[in-house]
Amino acid sequence: FLFLSVFTVLLLYWKMIPRHGGRLPTFLLVLFVSAARVAHGQVRYSVPEEMAKGSVVGNVVQDLGVTVTRLRSGRARVFTEDGREYLALNNDRGALVVKDRIDREELCAQASHCALHFQIILENPVELHRVDVEIVDINDNAPAFPDKEVRLEISELSTTGTRFSLENAKDPDVGVNSIQSYSLLPSDNFKLNQHSHSDGSTYLEMVLQTMLDRETKEDHVLLLTAVDGGSPQKTGTVKIHVHVLDANDNAPVFNSLLYKASLPEDAPKGTLVLTVSAADADAGTNGMVSYSFSHATDSISDVFEIDSHTGDVKVAGRLDYESKRQYKINVNAIDHGKLMDTAKVQIDVLDVNDNAPVITMITFSNLIPEESAPDTVVAMLNIKDVDSGKNGDVRVSINPDAPFRIKSSSSNINIYSVVTDHPLDREKVPQYNITITAADQGSPRFSSNKTLTVKISDVNDNAPVFETSSYVAYVTENNSPGVSIFSVKARDKDSGNNARVSYFLEDTQISGGVASSYVSVNAESGVILAVRAFDFEHIKELRILVKAQDGGSPPLSSNATVTILVKDQNDNPPQILYPVQTGGSLVAEMVPRAADVGYLVTKVVAVDVDSGQNAWLSYKLQKATDRALFEVGAQNGEIRTARQVTDKDPVKQKLTVVVEDNGQPSRSATVNVNVAVADSFPEVLSEFTDFTHEKENHDSLTFYLILSLAAVSFLFILSVIAIISVKIYRWRQKRLFYKSPGNLPVIPYYPPLYADGTLQHVYNYEVCGTTNSRMSDVKCVRPYSQSTLLSASRAGTVQREKRDQEDGRPDLLSPIQREGCALRTGEILVFAWGHIGHIYTFFFLFTLDPLPETTTHHLN
Secondary structure (H helix, E strand, O other), X not given: OHHHHHHHHHHHHHHHOHHHOOOOOHHHHHHHHOOXXXXXXXXXXXXXXXXXXXXXXXXXXXXXXXXXXXXXXXXXXXXXXXXXXXXXXXXOXXXXXXXXXXXXXXXXXXXXXXXXXXXXXXXXXXXXXXXXXXXXXXXXXOOEOOOOEEEEEEEOOOOOOOEEEEOOXXXXXXXXXXXXXXXXXXXXXXXXXXXXXXXXXXXXXXXXXXXXXOOOOOXXXXXXXXXXXXXXXXXXXXXEEEEEEOOOOOOOEEOOOEEEEEEEOOOOOOOEEEEOOEEOXXXXXXXXXXXXXXXXXXXXXXXXXXXXXXXXXXXXXXXOOOOOOEEEEEEEEEEOOOOEEEEEEEEEEEOOOOOOOEEEEEEEOOEEEXXXXXXXXXXXXXXXXXOOHHHHOEEEEEOOOOOEEEEEOOOOOOEEEEEEOOOOOOOOOOEEEEEEEEEEOOOOOOEEEEEEEEEEEOOOOOOOEEOXXXXXXXXXXXXXXXXXXXXXXXXXXXXXXXXXXXXXXXXXXXXXXXXXXXXXXXXXXXEEEEOOOOOOXXXXXEEEEEEEEOOOXXXXXXXXXXXXXXEOOOOOOOEEEEOOOOOOOOOEEEEOOOOOOOOEEEEOEEEOOOOHHHHOOEEEEEEXXXXXXXXXXXXXXXXXXXXXXXXXXXXXXXXXXXXXXXXXXXXXXXXXXXXXXXXXXXXXXXXXXXXXXXXXXXXXXXXXXXXXHHHHHHHHHHHHHHHHHHHHHHHHHHHHHHHOOOOOOOOOOOOOOOOOOOOOOXXXXXXXXXXXXXXXXXXXXXXXXXXXXXXXXXHHHHHHHHHHHXXXXXXXXXXXXHHHHHHHHHHHHHHHHHHHHHHHHHXXXXXXXXXXXXXXXXXX
């Protein structure tokens, strides 16, 4: 109702105000466009044809409920199925504007309803909005006849009511703007009849209402005018020249006014469509009828042809149901007297399945991440079959081996979306070839294929994986620092930075330190390098932890254990444990002369800190005083007699045994074993005292003894001198004390206590100074313990105080007592110096090399 009301106002305004030149004012055009309404989620507009470029059709932002920001971010655009865009979308304002000239007649021809259908597409996420724009016809075309002039020859014998078919005028406009009426002037002899077919089409006939008289007027000129219903009205005219013929009084008559036929669009050239027939009552040449198309256009003459003699209508060209579904042709039957009759031929073209579905890409994302959620849109397609019925019914499928599916759009049956159906894993399948098949339901069936290549982008969902969780590597000891020991390798199924693996050493605690103090790992190659030289005897096995980490965000990692086994080198010679070899010492094993063959003399014990064959020791006798008397066990080092000992064998036997390991190259050690062949100890002692090294030891011992006695004597002389000096010094001090006046205080002296010392006894003495006395006093005391020292000193002090109080003078020691004390003091010093001398003597004696315990044991 609103639409019709607006349209009526437009027409009235157009009629009432002619100064606009037949064009609609702008405000009315806007009012007309605003009559558009949105229904079922779609936007519908109505615009007149021939609008100027840039004219606004409607505001998409308001009508669709989207924002200008969404239009920009979604890269909104217009999609049409035929690819021609009459309208454009202004993303800055959200307005739909005219982009190209819109000619309704070009778009829809004579269709009563004409509309543009297109989609507005937004991405991120994908949205589709259907827009229908109805094109309203304006009276921009005048009626036009096919020919400017029509020439007819009519016999003067033509009776009243004879009909003459005229070609209709054509007006591309529709509705009220199309042809509304025809007029024929002058109307003295002819009148115009307008007939309607059952399909709504019309045809014109010029009817003779007054018989013609050639003798009165041979030629007549008529003007046929076609008038449309537009505002203002437009007309079209054609001149009809009528030439009056003489004689022939019977015209051909068709046996049917309308002929109908149908044939498939794939009918080959030359196919007979139908046959028209007209009868002429005249005889002879006047009764011979020829057939022809009346005013046939190029489109008809290219498709059909008629046999002028038989009236057979045949296919002359290619039919196309999708281009034109029905043909209406006027056929004339003319005799030799130029009399004719006209009939209508209607040919319906039947559809056959001659078109395959057409797949058009709307949008496509050829790279999607592997973490994409299900129903993620990969591509959007337009699939259409121009055939009709079952021939245009399209079924769309996708290859089943791909994790994708096809989904139809709810708003447009021709729009399909390819979406993800299952989780994606780039490491399993990095790329998919999606084949989309569109097949119609016709017979034979036609189909179309389109292949999309979708690449899966990587995300960091895989940690590096070592070839094995534990490795075993070997390194020979005494290696050079920086030498390569082993190489680990981890692989990451991801790609790019997510697959770039770096290696790190987990600095774990091991025996003897941390792992980084022994080895390091190259971060790029995974090569394990020795930081320092290994010593098999110190460390035999090293267990480290290597971490492989990728470059993703966040990074993923895994660990592997590398056990480094140190291989032994023969870098240590055998060590002799027994017999013990000391410098200058004498070690002798005694063998009785009654010893039998195989008598165990001694056993050489040796060890090798190396391992394996490097520690396998073998013993052999290198040299001996008598090589035939002794033999050495190659494996156990036992020295045994090889024959019976005789009285002729010398007492002294010196053996050199070589201990050799099994390394490459081998290392060895030697030991000397002295063997005494004797039955008694004195015999052995007499023989072994002749050894040179023993004589040297005795000479050295004599020298040190003489040196010790000289030192003791020198110290004794120094002691005597010291005693005499002390005596003289004390005598002079006595005289000085006797002469000096004054009172001297009593100062008790407490010697230090030696709980532990080098001397077994401690002799204590006390020096006392008394008042009114010119002499000092020395009191000797017995050996004491710590407890008696304090009591004795305190008791002597108390007795002296009592005597002083009774006698009134100090108590002086007698000369004999003083001499005794002095003598005892000298003895103490001499005794002390004597002890010191003994200490020095024993010190020098013990600095000499003592005889080893084994020798003492054997020579005891």
